[in-house]
Amino acid sequence: MGITGFISGKLRFRRRIVVISIALSFLVMIVSVSVSSGFRKEIRDALSSASGDVRLLPSDLDWLSGSSPVGATPSYLPYIDSIYGVSKVSPVVYRAGIVKNRDVVHGVLFKGVEDFGAADSVSLAVSIPSRLAAILSVAPGDVLQAYFVGEKVRVRKFNIVSLYDDIAEADDRLVVYGRLEDMQRVNGWDSTRVSAFEISLLEDFRSESGMELMTREIGAASLLYASEDDESVVAVSSADENPQLFDWLALIDFNVIFILALMTVVAGFNMVSGLLILLFENISTIGILKSLGMTDRAIVKVFLRSSSSLVLKGMLAGNVLALVFCAVQASTRFITLDPANYFISYVPVHLEIMKILAADAAAYLLIMLLLLLPSMFISRVDPARTVRMS
Structure with a gap:
């Protein structure tokens, strides 16, 4: 283990609310992706079963x-x-x-x-x-x-x-x-x-x-x-015969993209505020590390590693909760819908592992990029003042 890993392991981040907020954000993201995939699969399967995907009709x-x-x-x-x-x-x-x-x-x-x-x-x-x-x-x-x-x-x-x-x-x-x-x-x-x-x-x-x-x-x-x-026959697609359904699916996809972006930003700014608290709580530690000759870049790595650990914990917890919710909903269908408005009578869920992993990876990278903003605070810490104050 390197020196940055050792020091980051000694830091104590006591703001559980940050981890909980990240977990909730990932929970909402994964459930949104799964519900969107569920609607798309259920409606397309139902249309295919009812009238095929393409029909050959008399001219x-x-x-x-x-x-x-x-x-x-x-x-x-x-x-x-x-x-x-x-x-x-x-x-x-x-x-x-x-x-x-x-x-x-x-x-x-x-x-x-x-x-x-x-x-x-x-x-x-x-x-x-x-x-x-x-x-x-x-x-x-x-x-x-x-x-x-x-x-x-x-x-x-x-x-x-x-x-x-x-x-x-x-x-x-x-x-x-x-x-x-x-x-x-x-x-x-x-x-x-x-x-x-x-x-x-x-x-x-x-x-x-x-x-x-x-x-x-x-x-x-x-x-x-x-x-x-x-x-003589003509070929007609299900999308052409049911434009209202496919327009509705496109609207759901747009809403999911908006939710993913919003939840990522919320989780990112919650983590930014948490990192700022961590930096202020350990300002004397930053001064000591600087006085011992540690570079700003190395100190940033220390706090980013600590923050990354929290993000991963929140992401894991959110994913587990989302998978449990999806499994329960798929087996019991306890959340129902009005078919007149939503075309089906229950909230469908369909797990697409690659989409979930892509959402996790994109959100994690964006959150870590946002964490670079408060990390710039480290370069402004004066070791002489902080060590003397401590």
Whole structure:
């Protein structure tokens, strides 16, 4: 151990409030980063599950009425499936409908999918959102009466097999899931016709820029490799269809950056005030060290090492508290939200170790840079006066 390390180890910093304030600052920073990542992951995963990250729709964009089907096995599909970044391509059948229970009527979007998962013994099985179940006062096991308007009104009685929690989107769209073949029959199609294709992307491509890139590539493939028998389609990204959600996520990211900067500055200035107290408490020690021939630079190292130890202790405590909070919130979801304002019903958390380490490192470096300001006080200490006063 060097002389600076030995002396810094002998200094006593009795201001616990400084360590506590640093710990609280790092707690807020790590929780903010984790909550921001949680919102981004939950909303993107929910959107990907609900409508894919990219959709191939009929070129006339009339995918709700059942009058513009596309082929279920177009020539370009294998080429799109092989594009790097594409995770899954799923055919779907859509149909706008009206559901009714007693005197309550509500418009919904029916969606037929391949991997519905309900037992084959249940005919016309559907899964409905919890919000719709509350509106209609229905539950699993009940019958859902639906009306489909076209050249003539078609009536179907579906069997509710499950409920699911959806994202409260701005357009308040409620999606009822059913089997692909059931919805094909509702539209009067055979197994060779579908409404669209939903394409899920790998996690690395779920940003707005990633979706934009993949949408262009998928759209180009659908044109380049289409045969004469294939219907014309257009590629549309989830970011384009849900701009309000992605704008909201961007606002959260901006708020997190502001919080990180604010908490770092707060922790830094708390540490600056603490270091000033430490310097004034040890002003006679500084004078003695100077009289013994120790340079200002070496003395600064002594106090910076002592301060660095406190910053690291506060950072460690804040990180531990943040990780405990995130673990409890992830397992219990005890902090809830209003889905109408926040799109989901609880505060999501997602730990991204690299982001946390980057936030820790950036905050630590900035705090240590701020500590250079009070360290300049050392050069103004007169050893003759301080030693005589002591």
